[in-house]
Amino acid sequence: MLTGREVTSLSERDRGVVVETARGTLEASCVVNCAGLQSDLLGRDVLGPRPDVRIVPFRGEYHELVQDRRFLVRHLIYPVPDPAFPFLGVHFTRGIDGGVHAGPNAVLALAREGYSWRVVDRHEVLALLRFPGMRPLARRYWRTGAGEVLRSLSRRALARALRRLVPEVRRADLVPAPAGVRAQALGADGSLFDDFVIRETPRIVHVLNAPSPAATASLAIGAEVAARLEAHLPGDGS
Numbered sequence: 001m002l003t004g005r006e007v008t009s010l011s012e013r014d015r016g017v018v019v020e021t022a023r024g025t026l027e028a029s030c031v032v033n034c035a036g037l038q039s040d041l042l043g044r045d046v047l048g049p050r051p052d053v054r055i056v057p058f059r060g061e062y063h064e065l066v067q068d069r070r071f072l073v074r075h076l077i078y079p080v081p082d083p084a085f086p087f088l089g090v091h092f093t094r095g096i097d098g099g100v101h102a103g104p105n106a107v108l109a110l111a112r113e114g115y116s117w118r119v120v121d122r123h124e125v126l127a128l129l130r131f132p133g134m135r136p137l138a139r140r141y142w143r144t145g146a147g148e149v150l151r152s153l154s155r156r157a158l159a160r161a162l163r164r165l166v167p168e169v170r171r172a173d174l175v176p177a178p179a180g181v182r183a184q185a186l187g188a189d190g191s192l193f194d195d196f197v198i199r200e201t202p203r204i205v206h207v208l209n210a211p212s213p214a215a216t217a218s219l220a221i222g223a224e225v226a227a228r229l230e231a232h233l234p235g236d237g238s
């Protein structure tokens with residue numbers, strides 16, 4: 001098994017797939033492209049230069065309750081989700097160690113691996129702005145997006161939003177915790193996919209959108225991907 005190798009490109013041939021990696025070239029009968037935030041880029045050479053789906057990185061930032069305020073939350077506390085938006089909204093999660101996370105929010109990250117506001121990839125931002133789906137997305141969600149940015153930059157605003165779930169929470173109760181970045185598929189018409197998007201080319205199964213709860217549902221998704229892959233395998237199963 002080869003791990004820890006960055007795949008730089010995939011190209012389909014009649015008899016297999018050429019997998020270029022940062023440390024040499026590999027060949028495979030079939031491939032599963034499940035590269036999360038990079039999955040559309042890795043699939044670019046086979047899905048075509050103008051794909052109708054693009055991965056948009058949405059950072060989910062967390063805070064933690066300080067130790068002496070953890071008693072405020074003893075369960076999971078969720079808001080009623082907005083069905084027009086693929087993200088659940090900030091919620092409280094009590095971990096098995098007793099720690100309490102508040103979050104995640106959803107702000108547009110300025111790089112695919114943009115785990116904080118300080119990480120900016122100008123090329124990536126420009127490419128995103130050029131994607132046709134960005135304009136309708138901004139028109140539809142600018143108000144929601146502005147609110148998310150405000151709550152990202154202002155702990156006071158975040159605490160205000162969290163008080164809808166736990167009225168006793170104060171700004172001083174919150175300390176920043178590590179963030180994650182969601183790989184969210186955006187259609188050329190500006191729609192945010194809230195379901196799984198799995199595309200197939202002759203020898204590759206591309207997982208282009210695996211939003212939450214894809215971690216929880218990973219075994220079922222794996223079975224679905226394996227079933228699809230089987231149909232692409234040559235008759236001898238090699």
Ligand SMILES: Cc1cc2nc3c(=O)[nH]c(=O)nc-3n(C[C@H](O)[C@H](O)[C@H](O)COP(=O)(O)OP(=O)(O)OC[C@H]3O[C@@H](n4cnc5c(N)ncnc54)[C@H](O)[C@@H]3O)c2cc1C
Nearest residue numbers: 006007035036038060180181182210211212213214215216
């Ligand atoms: C803040 C946050 C909270 C979430 N909460 C939940 C939750 O409560 N429940 C839930 O079910 N899901 C949750 N999710 C969603 C869940 O994390 C994703 O749905 C899931 O991780 C998607 O799995 P994936 O395998 O498609 O992608 P990933 O988990 O991102 O895996 C992609 C892998 O590909 C690798 N990779 C990328 N590019 C390359 C390359 N070029 N070469 C080689 N390897 C590469 C990456 O290193 C990574 O290991 C959350 C996500 C975030 C960001």
